[in-house]
Amino acid sequence: MLDQSYIQSARDLLNDAIIYHEGTPVGTVAACDHSLSASNYNECFIRDFFPSALVFLMDGQYDIVRNFLDIVLRLRTQQQQMLGHELAEGLMPASFAVNNDVSGSASLVADFGDRAIGRVAPVDSAMWWIILLRSYTLVTGDTSLAKSDDYQHGIRQILGLYLKESFETSPAMLVPDASSMIDRRMGVNGHPLEIQSLFYGMLLSAQDLLLNNADNHTLLGMVRKRVQTLRSYIRLYYWLDITRLNEIHRYSSEEFGWDAVNVLNINPESIPEWLDGWLTADSGYLVGNLGPGKMDFRFFTLGNLLAVLFGLTTDEQACKLMNLFETRWDQLIGQMPLKLIYPAVTGKEWVIMTGSDPKNVAWSYHNGGNWPTLLWAFTGAAIRTGREDLARSAYEIATQRLPQDKWAEYYDGKSGSLIGRRSNLNQTWSATSYIISDSLLNDPDSLSTFETLIF
Ligand code: GLC
DSSP states (O other), X not given: OOHHHHXXXXXXXXXXXXXXXXXXXXXXXSBOOGGGTTSSTTSEEHHHHHHHHHHHHXXXXXXXXXXXXXXXXXXXXXXXXXXXXXXXXXXXXXXXXXEEXXXXXXXXXXXXXXXXXXXXXXXXXXXXXXXXXHHHHHHHOOOHHHHSHHHHHHHHHHHHHHSSOSSOSSSSXXXXXXXXXXXXXXSOOBSOHHHHHHHHHHHHHHHHHSOXXXXXXXXXXXXXXXXXXXXXXXXXXXXXXXXXXXXXXXXXXXXXXXXXXXXXXXXXXXXXXXXXXXXXXXXXXXXXXXXXXXXXXXXXXXXXXXXXXXXXXXXXHXXXXXXXXXXXXXXXXXXXXXXXXXXXXXXXHHHHHHTSOGGGOTTBTTBBOBOGGGXXXXXXXXXXXXXXXXXXXXXXXXXXXXXXXXSOSOEESTTOOEEOTTOOSSBHHHHHHHHHHHHHHXXXXXXXXXXXXXX
16 A cells, blocks of 8 residues: 555544534544444543644534534533532543434434543543634634633633632642543543643633633733642652652752752662663753652653643754653654553552553553653644654554554553554544545645644
8 A cells, every 4th residue: 555545544534433412523432343332432532532643624614523523512401419528510522432322313412531540530631622623713813712602601610610629739730540541440540641731731721712801801811820829739749750859869868848849759779770871962851750759750752742842842852752752762762652651550560550451561551651642742743843754654653563553552562663563443533543644744734733732
């Protein structure tokens, strides 16, 4: 097959993935793999739809994106209130399905984590939704949606929930485990990077979308402040390069009071062995998670790439991050772009961190598997930092296998050489990510859609 037929095959998959409600297209299923009847991959996941939506926006197919935004906004009302709890208005579902009954009528059913494996809370959904709403508005010029009362009310409710104080002691957002793309127990509770990057992108989007009127005045003030404090905090405390690693290596601990340097009481002894020599002088990254006595030094790809895209990192940090991909190419890109987390956890640590999860054994799935869906964000971050060369190399690696492997969901192994043991085939976001990467690299017209993600 030539590249063009690969793109055609990816587009055919996207087309087959579209789901309809009352004759109108409203979303895309996660995978068109018919052997998966018992799973929820035949639902439309909010996060999985994001790259589908970028393709539709690039192609001028605006209706499906608009319908999706509308439906997800409406589905909020399906959330069940738990006995003795206040309803978390502003939460958006992880996924939804169109159920056709025997009489031929169709209903939309949302999952707020109440049916999901492990009952995980979809904290990222509303953030993807707001970021997409801004892109849709900028690409189409259609401001009617975002300005309407329903949407303004929806955005206010989301911000009300996401800016509400819970038990935070820093500007970073506190979340339960498995509340975003890594939707299984994997040590991503607390203040995981991916959530912080999305939170930042969402706050900036909301700042643009909220009308500057009396209703929004206080909220807009809070959003502006949080954008600043979150940005400074991430750039300082999450950033790791050789200079910072040396500082942490020589940290004193048990510091009490206002003058503490090691404010989170990170024990230098917690620096993992693999980090010794891993960072070169011109590279760096944002660590995966940060909390009291806890710095998760693992490299989480999506959170880092989104931080570059949304401008959460400084320009210098963004360049150093792309240098890291270059110097650690075999580990982070390998035989299929890209590694989701580096490195994998093994042995006792795997038992404790994952709860002995057989799907997340070392170098598989969320525990160090390689995920083609990350290619779109990598391409975007590479273009933003002037490292198109890296994006082209990654795209070429994907081209050699991904279409032939029928758009596998993820790959196993240290270098990602094996199709994931329990990976779906015909995974929609593997194909859409490839289409986006191809468009960004080969079609200058597509860049205007991508620029709507840059702040
Ligand atoms: C898996 C992934 C999740 C994705 C879903 C549907 O659960 O971990 O991120 O949204 O599959 O593809």
